[in-house]
Amino acid sequence: MSRWEGFRVMDGAEQSDKSRDREIAANESERQITGDVRVSTWAIAVAGVIVLIGFAIGWLLLRR
16 A cells, blocks of 8 residues: 555646635734724723713713
């Protein structure tokens, strides 16, 4: 039994497909990161607004 038995040699088309798939995966990863940052920014902004509203209500109740 040969050491290389069971292994296939990729032809040019398969290699270009793999290269293209890697590039697509990298692009999708970059988009995912961008989307995650955008969602995190909105979440922080909404939390900040909620905290400000809470402080305003507390301040108004304490001034009564």
